[in-house]
Amino acid sequence: MRWAEIEAQWDHYGPQLKDRWGRLTEEDLAAARGGRDKLVGCVLKRYRVEADVAARHVDDWANSAG
Numbered sequence: 001m002r003w004a005e006i007e008a009q010w011d012h013y014g015p016q017l018k019d020r021w022g023r024l025t026e027e028d029l030a031a032a033r034g035g036r037d038k039l040v041g042c043v044l045k046r047y048r049v050e051a052d053v054a055a056r057h058v059d060d061w062a063n064s065a066g
Contacts, residue, residue: 003036006062013065020061023047036062 006013014029017039023046024032032039036058043054 003062006065007033007035016065017061021046 010033014033017029017032018024021043024042025046028042028046032042040051040054040058043049043058044051047054049057
């Protein structure tokens with residue numbers, strides 16, 4: 001799914017993000033509204049994984065969300 005669609009329907013996808021990454025806070029979800037890079041940053045911060053791993057997980061989620 002394209003990020004423009006995810007951002008446009010954020011209220012629908014936000015809860016899915018919380019289910020997928022339970023460590024994300026409400027503040028993280030609000031910050032992630034800024035787009036893919038912001039979400040990757042939040043995943044990096046909460047899960048302490050490599051940047052490429054966080055990006056891959058976010059992209060995998062986005063591709064399955066559609």
